Amino acid sequence: MGVADEAGVARRLWTKFKKDTALAQYNSFVVALAAGTLNMTSFQQYMAQDAYFLKAFAQAYTMAEDCADDDDDKASIRELRKAAEEELNLHNSLAEDWDVEFAKECSPNMATVKYTEFLLATAAGKVEGGKGPSRSVTPFEKTKIAAYTVGAMTPCMRLYAFLGQEIVKALEPDCSNHPYKQWIETYSSAKFEASALQTEELLDKLAISLTGEELEVLRRLYYHALKLEIEFFSAQPFSQRTLVPMLKLGDSASRRYTIVSDFDLSCTVLDSSAVLAEIAILTTLKTEQNGAENLSDHKSSSELRKTWDALSSQYSEECEECLRKTLPPEEVGSFDYEGLHQSLEHLSQFEMEANSKVVESGVLEGINIDDIKKAGERLAFQDGCANFFEQILTKMDSLNVDVHIISVCWSGDIIRAAFSSSGLDGLQVHSNELTFVESVSTGGIDRRVESPVDKLKIFNNIWSSSKDQDTEHISIYIGDGLGDLLCLLQADIGIVIGTSSTLRRVGKRFGVSFVPLFSGLLKQERAYVEGSSCWTKQSGILYTVSSWSEIHAFILGSSN
Known part of the structure; x- marks a missing residue:
């Protein structure tokens, strides 16, 4: 799997925190989705929650574009925003394929709220330890806010690409009958990988001018975003039988x-x-x-x-x-x-x-x-x-x-x-x-x-x-x-x-x-x-x- 430049900040952060991604990969919801055993109701509820995520992503990209002071950076951010909007269209496509309607009235759960509020606060310059004032600041300060915002989005893009690619590797060569084939193909695709790489390359570029102290702030934002994304998968409604985790609290009466x-x-x-x-x-x-x-x-x-x-x-x-x-x-x-x-x-x-x-x-x-x-x-x-x-x-x-x-x-x-x-x-x-x-x-x-x-x-x-x-x-x-x-x-x-x-x-x-x-x-x-x-x-x-x-x-x- 390609992650941006070997020496870039995005590569270093992903390598540093990649071990945490196992908690997402072996999450019971993700395992059931990957195995094709996830019930449709759970998947529909997940997609409804994911829509809130993607809307927050699109909004954060718009705010980051406003902060960027380089035309090329602005163009890259616009492309990434369009990719997030295309993901939203995937929800409608899946609904049509299955002749179902995702829960439009579904409220965001606590994990979704925690991530979206964190992301939008970061895009607004409200960064703990970042010493970032309001958005009416110098172009340099605004560029720093853009770097922090992209830093809070990058691990989620990479995590989805990682999960999609790992699931494809783990499945049989022919998964044409998989109930969630379209979801898997989307996140394992070369197109999504390109978007993840583009986000990482943008982060590398925006982070060049950051000081050591500011890079530490970026590191904290990146890791916090990754943890919130993992919590998002753990928070999905899920009540069916599953193998993971192997050791379950309350299971001691029947199993040793x-x-x-x-x-x-x-x-x-x-x-x-x-x-x-x-x-x-x-x-x-x-x-x-x-x-x-x-x-x-x-x-x-x-x-x-x-x-x-x-x-x-x-x-x-x-x-x-x-x-x-x-x-x-x-x-x-x-x-x-x-x-x-x-x-x-x-x-x-x-x-x-x-x-x-x-x-x-x-x-x-x-x-x-x-x-x-x-x-x-x-x-x-x-x-x-x-x-x-x-x-x-x-x-x-x-x-x-x-x-x-x-x-x-x-x-x-x-x-x-x-x-x-x-x-x-x-x-x-x-x-x-x-x-x-x-x-x-x-x-x-x-x-x-x-x-x-x-x-x-x-x-x-x-x-x-x-x-x-x-x-x-x-x-x-x-x-x-x-x-x-x-x-x-x-x-x-x-x-x-x-x-x-x-x-x-x-x-x-x-x-x-x-x-x-x-x-x-x-x-x-x-x-x-x-x-x-x-x-x-x-x-x-x-x-x-x-x-x-x-x-x-x-x-x-x-x-x-």
């Missing part, structure tokens, strides 16, 4: 959820094994710098680093060789869970041998438990991950959900410290543990979770212990790597985050399909409305996401 996640690179930015090795190296270096004389039986810091680098290289090479020997030469025609399980059993043996080499090397020896905890507290989470778990833990009882972390990390202490530093103390952690004498590591590992098979055993134990015959039980597993593959497939919903090529390569060899979550959701939504069963274990289908924002929007939505 188990959410399990991997840790390294699924939750975190860095792999904890490298962090632990670095702590050991720095601990030895510090001892050397302090002139300690008791290092004769231990490796120097430079030797430790060479050892760790050698172990890392050897692991990568031998893992690839193990896969080469165990994988089928080409992709199989259908999903082969048993074949995959057998292949990963071979990988499990390799993982255990790799851990033995780490212990024998002594590279983890001499680490202080306090240093491990401090390192855990500083571990950076993937954007949105901590907030997701925080929201889950806050409502665990009302949502009837339990949450677990399963990791092959060598130190449960570093995992617990990482979550604890974000106030997340309710997670159940299943991992290996370093062994200590007093508070100093011996270099040994209490091995509890070493392989994909170990992870699967723990996952199945969690499932068995929490299962209730009188309650529907749904499991969700979130992972990024090959070690998560068996758990991902065993869960009712396996969500792949990240871009591991190894995970995809191995999965595809055994017939695993990797489907974008939004696309899979639309298919499941149609089945759900028709009364069919939806998510199933070992189906051979895994769902891919680009961020934790997608996971959050899918599981929790914006209302929980």
